[in-house]
Amino acid sequence: MTWLVLVAAIVIEVGATLGLRASDGFRKKAWIAPVVLGYLTSFYLLWLTLSLGVPVGVAYGIWTACGVAxxxxxxxxxxxxxxxxxxxxxxxxxxxxxxxxxxxxxxH
Structure with a gap:
């Protein structure tokens, strides 16, 4: 379950980042809520991943690397x-x- 939470955090963060790009600098106001909610949800799921015992260096590394890619x-x-x-x-x-x-x- 821990890794599924991290995968969800990654997918939602990627969606929020793509929404940020689609918003055209928030000139398209309809994207504001999905971007903000996406980032908040993603950070919550990252926090949950950490609370389930994944070391921060591992969780954050995977989250960012997968997000970038x-x-x-x-x-x-x-x-x-x-x-x-x-x-x-x-x-x-x-x-x-x-x-x-x-x-x-x-x-270790």
Whole structure:
């Protein structure tokens, strides 16, 4: 259940971030409530993940790495944002770093 809560936090945060992009700097007022509620819900679920015992470095690392990767890929298709080979390599380095942290924390 702990990991499902973290996955939900990630998915909701990605949705809120994409909503922020879609809001066009909040010029499209209809996006304000979904963005704010999305971020609040995501932070609550991240807090819940931490309270269920996941170390903060692991939870936050996974949350941010997955968020960066998902936002970059989905924004490419929704908004036509750039996703260059160098960006993909950078995302791979982020994911590798988070996996390293996860594996190192599992040893203890």
């Amino acid at each position: 998902l936002v970059a890929v989905v924004a490419r298709y929704l908004f036509g944002d750039p996703l260059t080979r160098k960006m993909v390599i950078g995302i791979a380095f982020i994911v590798a770093g988070v996996l390293t942290i996860e594996l190192a924390s599992a040893v």
